Amino acid sequence: MSQRLVDLVKSRFPQGVLESHDFRGDDTVVVRREDYLEVVRFLKDSPGTAMDFFVDLTCVDWPERKPRFDVVLHLKSFGSGERLRVKTGVPEDDCTCPSLTGLWPAANWFEREAYDMYGVRFSGHPDLRRILLYEEFEGHPLRKDYPKEKRQPLVPMRDDAPPQPPPFPERPH
Amino acid sequence: MGGVDDRSAGGPAGPGGGAPPFGWLTTKADPLFAWARKWSLFQYDFVTACCAMEFMSTMCAHWDMARFGAEIPRWSPRQADVLWVVGTIVHRQGPPLKRIYDQMCEPKWVVAFGTCASVGGFYDNYSTVQGIDKIIPCDIYIPGCPPRPEQVLDGLMLLQEKIGRGELSRWQEEQQKKAAAAKLAG
Ligand code: SF4
Numbered sequence: 001m002s003q004r005l006v007d008l009v010k011s012r013f014p015q016g017v018l019e020s021h022d023f024r025g026d027d028t029v030v031v032r033r034e035d036y037l038e039v040v041r042f043l044k045d046s047p048g049t050a051m052d053f054f055v056d057l058t059c060v061d062w063p064e065r066k067p068r069f070d071v072v073l074h075l076k077s078f079g080s081g082e083r084l085r086v087k088t089g090v091p092e093d094d095c096t097c098p099s100l101t102g103l104w105p106a107a108n109w110f111e112r113e114a115y116d117m118y119g120v121r122f123s124g125h126p127d128l129r130r131i132l133l134y135e136e137f138e139g140h141p142l143r144k145d146y147p148k149e150k151r152q153p154l155v156p157m158r159d160d161a162p163p164q165p166p167p168f169p170e171r172p173h
Numbered sequence: 174m175g176g177v178d179d180r181s182a183g184g185p186a187g188p189g190g191g192a193p194p195f196g197w198l199t200t201k202a203d204p205l206f207a208w209a210r211k212w213s214l215f216q217y218d219f220v221t222a223c224c225a226m227e228f229m230s231t232m233c234a235h236w237d238m239a240r241f242g243a244e245i246p247r248w249s250p251r252q253a254d255v256l257w258v259v260g261t262i263v264h265r266q267g268p269p270l271k272r273i274y275d276q277m278c279e280p281k282w283v284v285a286f287g288t289c290a291s292v293g294g295f296y297d298n299y300s301t302v303q304g305i306d307k308i309i310p311c312d313i314y315i316p317g318c319p320p321r322p323e324q325v326l327d328g329l330m331l332l333q334e335k336i337g338r339g340e341l342s343r344w345q346e347e348q349q350k351k352a353a354a355a356k357l358a359g
Contacts, residue, residue, distance in 0.1 A: 158309075
């Protein structure tokens with residue numbers, strides 16, 4: 001559906017595009033991290049593409065893969081109605097990715113969420129703090145290696161079980 | 174006046190008897206207070222999630238909680254008797270929940286509304302408290318995701334019955350346990 005956009009990006013960044021694919025009409029370009037910001041800027045600002053709507057930004061953890069994380073960006077054009085997904089890989093040992101807050105202020109909270117849940121640091125972000133969890137929380141819970149049973153309560157947990165309930169009282173109906 | 178606390182004393186004392194005159198007044202005062210409390214429960218609603226919808230319908234005219242004398246929400250915990258915890262409680266909300274509970278005047282009761290508040294529901298994960306009784310003592314648990322208003326009223330009636338029987342609230346039980354432990358310690 002937006003093969004045209006994929007071709008435009010490929011011709012503009014022949015080195016930068018690592019891969020592209022299409023799943024039932026949803027096109028994806030996978031780009032190098034170094035070119036990510038420029039690709040997105042090109043998609044947003046050039047008149048031929050005009051992907052002016054920042055739909056979503058999230059992250060995926062592939063524990064076995066290198067690079068380990070994917071930052072996934074969804075864009076839409078209000079003018080033409082086209083959609084495009086842009087992905088870029090982020091390695092674990094240098095867990096940073098350029099921030100899009102300079103292009104869309106709306107990216108601010110999405111990037112904070114991705115940081116909160118996956119620990120990807122967005123360079124150039126004006127206020128990279130946790131957004132959903134609390135400052136005392138250690139680790140990033142949506143990483144696949146976060147222990148499933150690990151809880152980090154803020155108040156001490158009581159562990160006295162409630163007493164057995166009395167037999168259900170009979171009541172007239 | 175050693176007989177004032179003797180709950181078994183019934184009726185005015187006979188001449189030379191142990192119980193003070195009008196000893197039965199104290200005997201009858203407790204059920205009277207219990208009856209009054211049970212029909213004038215002021216509530217504080219700690220509402221966080223989807224269960225709120227059913228709470229609203231229970232409050233509204235169709236199911237009409239006012240029939241049970243429990244229709245007035247107080248927006249200050251200091252004026253409330255019952256804390257309704259409605260919805261999912263995440264660890265981040267633990268400190269405010271505890272604080273609100275501590276601010277309530279005694280005697281106080283707590284109702285866990287819905288599966289999430291009772292046991293954490295299906296959110297068995299890093300963020301959710303597995304039941305509010307991990308944080309505060311809880312008297313009534315209403316199951317359901319969300320519970321139907323009939324179930325909520327059932328829970329409310331159970332609470333009323335509990336108060337009417339003169340049973341201790343879980344808060345009072347806790348206080349007594351603490352006092353006993355302190356006595357033992359010395
Ligand atoms: S018990 Fe169900 S309806 Fe109630 S807060 Fe939890 S998920 Fe929502």
